[in-house]
Amino acid sequence: MTMSIDVSEEAASVIRVTVAGELTTVTVNGLRTAVAGAIGGRPRAVIVDLDRVTFLDSSGIGSLIAGRHLADAHALEYRVVNARDHVRWVLNVSGVWSYLAGDDPD
Template sequence: MTSPGSFGVRPSAAALTLVPADAGEGHVVLMVSGEVDMATSDDLARALTDLLRQRSPRRLLVDLAGVRFLDSSGIQALVVGAQRACHHGCDLALVNVPKPVRRVLEITGVASLLGLGPSAGDDHRGTVSSPDSTR
């Protein structure tokens, strides 16, 4: 992976950090850490949109390993991001999803929409593929 590039590290007042990095072969990783809530979800949504527009990745990996809290506004940012990724012909994947965050996604019924399979024994990855993802 390379350095974060022009996006840099973006901390917000409510302790959310977003660090994008190129992962090679048309893949971009957005490492998310902190709390994704009403105060920070717009930052996440904006970062996803900016990455899709400016880098045009074939695959956007959203690494949630450092996320301590996710509320409904954060869920909305992920769902809208997945829809935008599909529109841009990009596969969006959630990776390293902590158990409490995964549980919130399951309870709200969006886990499968975001490509997360059953939690028992999986590798904590999910993928939302674009309609034409035959790559």
């Protein structure tokens, strides 16, 4: 299982964490570390982009929710965007998409 993560500043004080590959038990620690690092920099917002994620399991969902909880604890905006196909379906069926996506209509 492979996963890659790119962390970049998208705009003033907005950090985008772009994930590619499979988000599973084996790979979630990378996402948790990236999100915690981004939040530790005290941006205004953290955006987790799932456009290139091809699969996620319950551990992946848990890591996305943990990121949201961490951001909430620091009073930062946190949104998950661009979930596609199977990934979007899993997040919808599990009932967490609207919680993670915030106001993003994607």
